[in-house]
Amino acid sequence: MDTMRERFAAVASRLLDEDPRLAVVLAEIGKDGFVAAQERHPDRVLNVGIREQLLVGVGGGLALTGMRPIVHTFASFLIERPFEQVKLDFGHQGVGGVLVSAGGSYDWPAGGFTHMSPGDVALMDTLDGWTVHVPGHPDEAEALLRHAAAAGDDKVYVRLSVQTNEAPRPVDGSRFLTLREGRAGTVVAVGPMLDNVLAATADMDVTVLYATTVRPFDGAALRAAVGGTGAADVVLVEPYLAGTSTAAAGEALQETPHRVLGLGVRRQELRRYGDMPAHLAAHGLDAASLRERIGGFLGTG
Template sequence: MDTMRDRFAPVVSRLLDEDPRVVVVLAEIGKDGFTEARRRHPDRVINVGIREQLLVGAGAGLALTGLRPVLHTFASFLVERPFEQVKLDLGHQDVGAVLVSAAASFDWPAGGYTHMSPGDVALLDTLDGWTMHVPGHPDEAETLLRHAVAAGDDKVYVRLSVQSNARRRAVDGERFLTVREGRAGVVVAVGPLLDPVLEATEGLDVTVLYATTVRPFDAVALRRATETAGTDVVLVEPYLAGTSTAAANDALHDVPHRVLGLGVGRPELRRYGSVDEHMAAHGLDAGSLRQRIAEFAGAPARA
């Protein structure tokens, strides 16, 4: 199966053909995927070189002219390094763009900490008005990319990862999906962590919600799930642990509840290792998740 990032260039190349407003801005990373598209649209495929602040600034300038810019590089270079430009050139000027990242939290361990970005969603969440998509399958990535580009002039972040669930779900860019129903708690699995969560909760009497759009946070779906499953909520996110606990607390502000945020821990892991080893070290493998979810929710096995 191809990866989410494998889909990025072909999908956006087709969007360049379909929509004259679309323009792609790159910072060297991923340029080879747009060789043919650049021949067809030399004025709408722009490579600024390894200048990530310029990447965002140029995108904002293009948005001011009425174009729909799609900006792409690794998450650490797209969100963290040029954060001031994201805040001011896009946010303060009130113009939109589609930021599409790669490498996620630790997709390329050999690249070291410079190429890891577990705090990207939390950092963007300090700004107003961002929609954030975290697909869990290449087909979902294609759907959400198209959704993002078509979203008028909104500010949208699409977080791509090499990690993937085994099968696609019918995502719509808005709502959480109910994947499993139970009575002893609610587990919200984000993006590519759905499969580990389903394995971890097999036989446990819990409801599992699947989230691929995390901002805006689907408070309605969470409240509805707690009506039958109880108000113990576990969030399992493929980025910084606790990123969405405030959103879950806000959704349940008027009812007694408990929230546990699981995800990437704050301590830096200073060995390269593999993606699976990083997952285990952060307690995101199925065995660790099962223990932590069962202990928190006191979830019995289904009869």
């Protein structure tokens, strides 16, 4: 199976052939996936070098001319380092585009903390009007990328990861999917967290919602799940900073007495390289840890 990044390069290259309004902007990272596309469209595949602020600024400039830019690099260099440009060159100028990240929270531990961005979605929450997609499988990444590319002038952030679920789900770019129904509580699994959540809750009487579009937050689906079980205990399992969506869940349930447990990447920096499974375990996001934490919160463990 190809990775999400490989699928992104292939799909974005095809989209360039199909839609003359699209342009891809890179900052060295990922350029090898666009060699053929750059030969076909030298004016719409732009590599600005290791200049991340310029990367986002060029994307915003293209949007001002009526283009639909697809801007790509690691999350730490796409959201954190040039955040002022994201805020001003897209938000303040009132233009849209598609920001596509890789690296995520712990995809490349050997790269160190400079190449990790567990706070990216929380940071995007400080800005207005952004849609955030977090696919859990390359097929979902393709569907959500196509959805984002065709989304008029909307501002969209697509967060890719090396971690994937075994099977794709039919995502539509808006709603949560109900994968299991139960009475003891509701667990929302975001993107690549799904398989570990399903394994952790296999013998628990819980509802499992699958979220690949986390902003806007599908409060209606959460309210329906809570209402259907009669329980207002909610666990959020996210592949980025723990608690990122806790406020959104609380707002969705403001008319219902509830408890929310936000699980995700811990704030404490891990200073050993290790590998992805080691980082998942250290953050309590492997199946065994999730079983203990979810079961303890819901009283089913």
